[in-house]
Amino acid sequence: MIEVKGLSKAFMDRNGEVAVQALEDVNLTVNDNEFLTVLGPSGCGKTTLLRCIGGLVPWDEGEIAIDGNPVRGPGQDRAMVFQSIALLPWASVLRNVTFGLELRGVHRSEANDTARELIELTGLRGFEKRMPNELSGGMQQRVGLARALAVDPDILLMDEPFGALDEQTRRLLQEELLQIWEETRKTVVFITHSMEEAVLLGDRVVLMSARPGKIEEIVPVPMERPRSANVDSVEGSKAFREVTTHLWSRLRDWQVDVGRARR
């Protein structure tokens, strides 16, 4: 269980004044085995929230605890998947997937066995020896996902992992992620700026607003699982439409406000 209490973080400008209030009094609980999606306009601090949970950046106020233990840095209980994918360009697919395991001192052959399982699971079989620059964006992100799953974390932190992919690839990977999640049942925090993605994948959608980055609402997604086998009927369902319509009505108001404020 991830507990975030009263989390605030500001980015300062050169004069030491607050330039952006990235997070303001964020309170959030993520249950075990839950798939939580975080949705918000760009600049709403959702990535910052994820990086705080990942222990990659310090924050100003508040607490983050995982199963009661305060977060003080990156930990072996969490693994991240990045929008930039961040594969090692000099290492093969196999070596990229074993990266986290090797850092932990897992023996090469054992790491290879684990990696092969995940390469299979993420649909990368036959690509073990390829280099990242020989792969499409979608295939690269499969490697990113396999690398994260290889260390068998309790929590998967995904920072707009499909944000840079084209629409078809994105849909395919959403389906496959659902499938993998249904098999592994990790706790997932998934950042996105796509409403449909947030609703399709999540058990709950955390809606954030920008400047200051705050949680506006947490919307439960009342759709049955497993969803991977019939994604189309899930997306055609009444519940799906209701939740996305609600989310859009909130987001649209802010977009309009932001537009007025700019003028």
Add this chain to the structure above:
Amino acid sequence: MTTRAETALARVSTGQPRKRFNLRWITGMGPTAAALIAGAVVWELIGQVAGFRFFPPLSDVVARLVEMTLAGEILPPLTNSLTNLAIGFGFTIVVGVGVGLLMGAYRRVETALDIYVYAMLTAPSLVFAPILFSIFGLGRAAIVGVIILYTIFIVIISTTSAVKTVPRPLIEMGRSYCANDRQLFLRVIIPAATPMIMAGLRIGAGRAVKGMINGEMFIAAVGLGELVTRAGNRFDATSVLAVLILIILVAFFVVRIVQLVDMRLTRWLPETQRRKK
């Protein structure tokens, strides 16, 4: 420009018989070879026709080089020079890359050292020759010192910026998988910085040869530098140019070794990011 493939195609389509001699056989060796051949021809012609006393034709120079080699005048100084080069440039590779890595990774080390590094980079290295000479005497150490002064600062600077330009997301990724500082260095930062470090070493290799010859000519008369100086004192232009050719070959050879190591280490770079080598 027609490529070879196109002319080959043309030949097939018109059914022309294959010509005995085709100028393309020469130009096809690449612009480098063509330029070298052209340069050699021009040198030979000017040498033969103009008859300047201090500009002998290429054929004389090459003949002299062979002659000197056979007389055993080349090998001992060449070995001597190459030893100096290996020690000096080896030191630069180890210490220069090491210091550069630290400067790139730790802000404090960088701010403490970079004023010295830049000052030393711009200062003409031979200014320090008398100091080296008085410390080490007329021996090998003084020349090795010159080689190091010629090469180490450029290597430090390029290694520092190599480390600083490692993509942030890669470092963050490493940290998120709980890499400690040592693991981050060995598994992320150094491999990612290798292409740029190697670029610095390529420049360094050329400067190392320059430093070696300058050291040998102006500090301690040994090695190839001594050979040039002696020939110069005799107004023996042919020998000077013969040794010069040898020195250029040495420089080319050294840079080539660095290039080969570079290509081996950075094979993972996509074709488009590779500088033409």
